[in-house]
Amino acid sequence: MKKTGFKSLSKASKVLATAALAAGISLAHAADTIKVGVLHSLSGTMAISETTLKDTVLMMVDQQNKKGGLLGKKLEPVVVDPASNWPLFAEKARELLEKDKVDVIFGCWTSVSRKSVLPVIEELNGLMFYPVQYEGEESSYNVFYTGAAPNQQAIPAVDYLMKDVGVKRWVLAGTDYVYPRTTNKILESYLKSKGVAGKDIMINYTPFGHSDWQTIVSDIKKFGSTGVKTAVVSTINGDANVPFYKELANQGVSAEDIPVVAFSVGEEELSGFDTAPLVGHLAAWNYFMSADSKENDDFIKQWHAFIKDDKRVTNDPMEATYIGFNMWAKAVEKAGTTDVDKVEAAMIGIETPNLTGGMATMNKNHHLSKPVLIGEIQDDGQFDIVWETDGLVAGDAWTDYLPESKNLISDWTAPVKCGNYNTVTKTCGGAAK
C-alpha cells in the first residue's frame, strides 16, 4: 500500500514538475509548441469525475504528438488544478490564458464552474471545449459544447419511457442545483405538453451528497403503487447516487416495477458498487462503453494502455472529450493556425467519428449532432444498449419547451452571429460577436 502511495505521489510530483517546467520554459519555446490547457479539478469533491477527463486529454495529446503534432508543432499540455472551487476555476482560466498563453482549454464539469469561467474566456477571447451533459440555455462564442443538451438526453429518454415502456406517472428527482432544476423545469413542461396531469408528476430535490434516502425511496414506492406504470427520472448528482441506488435495492424497488432513468450515472459512477440489485435500471447517454464499434474497441485499448489499468472503464464525457479534441485538431489543420477566431470559423461543420460508429458534426450553435442511446444496467457494471434514436439528434442550445427560450436560437455564422437570437423580434439578446 505504501508502495503505491509513493508511486502515485511521485507521479503527482512528476506532473507538478512538468507543469512547473512548462511554465518555466514557456517563454523560450513559445513559438515551438501548441499549448493545450486542461482545467479539470484534481482535488476536492469533483476530482472523482474530473481526474478521468484530465487523463483523457493527456492521452489525446500524447497520441496527436505521436502522429507528429499539429501544423508541424508538438502539443504541450498545461495542467492546472481548480480544486472543485468555483471561483478558482475563473482564476485558473485567467492564468492559463494570460500567463501560459494556451491555445485551447479543455475543462469544467459542473455548470457553476462553467458559468464562473465564461466571463474570463469571453473577455480574453479564449477557446474552451466543455465535455459534459448540461442544462442548455447557453451558447457562447468562445465555448464548444460537446456534451449533451437536454434534447439529446433528457427528452429522448422520457420519450422512450412514454412510448416503449408505457410510463404514465413520473418522479423527477434531482440534486438541488442549476442543472437538475433547469432540466426538471424543461421536463415538467414537456410532460405537461404531452398531456400528463400535474398530480402524476412528483418533483423532489435533495442536498448535495445526500446520504439518507429512506423516506424518499419509500415515497417513490408509494407514489408508484397506484397501479399506473411509474418511472423515476433522476438528475441526482454523481456521489449521492450510490446511497440512493443502495436504498432502492434494499427496499426492493426493482427496475421491473419502477425503472429509474439517470442522466448523471455512467460506467464510472457504477464502478463504485455492486450492480447486481440494480440490473435493468436505465441511463441515457450518447455513448456507452459497451457500444459495438471498431473506434470504441480501439479507444478502450488505448485508454487501458495509457492508464496502465485494464479494469478502468470509459464513459460519455470521455467520448465528448475525444470528439472535442479531434474536432479541434481538425479545425486547426483546416484553419492553418490556432488563432481563436479562425479556429472558431473552421469548427462549424467539422465532422469526426464518434465512438458509437457514426459521425459527429459541429453545428452553427456550437453544439454537436450525436445519437442518443438508452442503456440498462447489467450485473457487471456495464450498460446494455436497449434503444437508440434512428438518426443523429442536433443539440439545441435553447429549449423549445420553456416559454422564455422558445423563440431563441443560437447561430454563430453570418449574418446572425449571435448566441441568443430572438427569431420573433429579430434581435440579439446580448451575446453577439
Added chain:
Amino acid sequence: MMILCRQIVAALLLMMCALSQAQEGSLETLATQLIDASYREKAVLAEQIAALDDERSLPLLSALLNSALYYKKDDQRILIVAEDDSITDALSNEAVENLGRRDKKKIGVNNSLRRTLRNLISQAQINSRNPDIRLQAATNLLKSSADVEPEIIHQALAKEQNDAVREVLSLVQGLILLASDQAAERRQGLAALDGSLYPQVRASLNQFIQGFSEEEKISRRDELKMAEKSLADIETLVSMNGYIENLYFGLALGAVLLLAAIGLAITFGVMGVINMAHGEMIMLGAYTTYVVQQLLPQHIGLSLVVSVPAAFLVSGVVGVAIERGVIRHLYGRPLETLLATFGISLVLQQAVRSIFSPLNREVATPEWMAGTFMVNPALELTWNRLYIIIFSLLVLALLALVLKRTLFGLQMRAVTMNRPMASSMGIRTGWVDALTFGLGSGIAGIAGVALSQLTNVGPNLGQAYIIDSFMVVVFGGVGNLWGTLVAAMSLGVANKIFEPLAGAVLAKILVLVFIILFIQKRPRGLFALKGRAVDNA
C-alpha cells in the same frame, strides 16, 4: 408438433424423436431463434419455450432472466454460465471448456422481457416441492396477475397445504376474479382481497374503482361500495404502518448520527478539542473496511467483522499520532486547534486520494444485510438499517462501560475534570490524553465500518458527517454520552418527520434553525454537566 413427437416416441423409436428435434417448435429451434430475436420476439419465444413439456426449458428461461444465457459466436450453441463461471451447453447439458471471453456473447434481456420471464418461471414454480419457492413464485404472480393462466392458480390452490402460500395464491385468484366480466366472480374477488395490505391489491382496487363509468356507478353500486370500503380500510392500516415506518427511518438516521458523533463526544465532548479531522477518522475506518475486504475477498461477512477492530486500531493509532504530534502543543488554544485539525483533515483526504485514487471504492455488502424484514406487506424494515441501529447501541454501551467501569475510564474522567489534581495523584495525564483521543478516533473508525455499508467510500466521506456530528454533540450537551444518544435519536426522528412535509432540503434547514434556537435557550445542550466540571469546561 411436440405432442406429436412424444406420441412417436411412445409408439416408435427414440431415434425418430431425435430426428424430429430439429423440427420447428422444438426447444432447439426456439432457443437458437433467441439469438437474433428482438426483445418483443424473445418474449413470444419465451412463452413458447415455457409451454413445451421439456425439463430443460425452466433452467434455460431462468438463465435468460439472470443474464446468464450466452451463445457461442462460431456455432451458435446456447450456453449457460453458472455463478462459478463454469459453462454448460443449455441443450445437451455438456460442460463446455476453453472458451475465450470474446468467443461467447450474452443474449440480452430488457425490463419488459424480464417481467414476462419472471411470470412464466413463477407459473412453473408454483408447483415446486419447496414451499419457499412456491411462496416466492406466488408473490411474483401477484405483480403480474393479468398474465396468469387462471386454471394454474385454481389447480395450485386446490392442492396447496402451506397456509402462507395459500394466502398469497388466493389473493392472486382474487385479482384475477376482479378483472372478470361476471358480477358474481368480481364480488368473489372483492371478498378475497378484503383487508390485504399488499400494494398490488391496493393498486388493483384503485384501478377497479376508477374504471367505473357514470352509468356503472349506479348499475353496479353495491360492487363499488364494497370496493371503496375495503380500500378505505386498507388505506387506514397502510397509513398507520406508514407512521411506524417513518419512526423507524428516524431511528435509523439517528443511529447513523449517533455512530458518527460518539467518537466526537469523547474528543470534543470530554477533552474539549475542536477536532475538524473527526470526519477523516470515519473515512479511514471505511477505507480499512475496503482493505480488509480486499484481503478476504471470499468472506464478505467475516471481513466486516474483522474490520471493526481493524478500523478501531487504524483510526486510533492515527488519532494518537495526531494528538502527540499536533494537538498536545495546542491545548487551551481552541482557534489554533481548529485550524490545525482542519489542515490535518485536508492532508488526510489528499493522502487517501493519492493512495487509493479519487474514485470511490467498492465495499461489498454481505447477503444477510441486504433486503428487508417483512413485518407485514405494508411495513418492511431494511435489514442493513436494523443492524446499524443495534450496532450503534452496542458501541455506545461498550463505551459507557469503558468510561464507568475501567481504570482507564476513571483516569480519563479524572484528568478531564481536574488535570493538576489528577496529575498530583500520579496519573500520567499526557498519556491519558493521547489514549483518550485515540479512543475517540478509534470509535470514529468503527463508525466508518458501518457507514461503508450505507454510502460512498471515497475521500470525501468524512466531510458529509462532520457538521452533523458537531450538531449532535452540541445539542446533546458537551461531555455527556446519554445526551449524545438522545440528541442523535431525536434529531433523526425530527428530520424524518419534517422531511415528508417540507422536502429533504428544507427539513435539514428546519432542524438547524431549531438547534440554533435551542442553544440560545440552553447553551449547554440537553443534558448539561453539573458540578465542578462545568467550571473547567
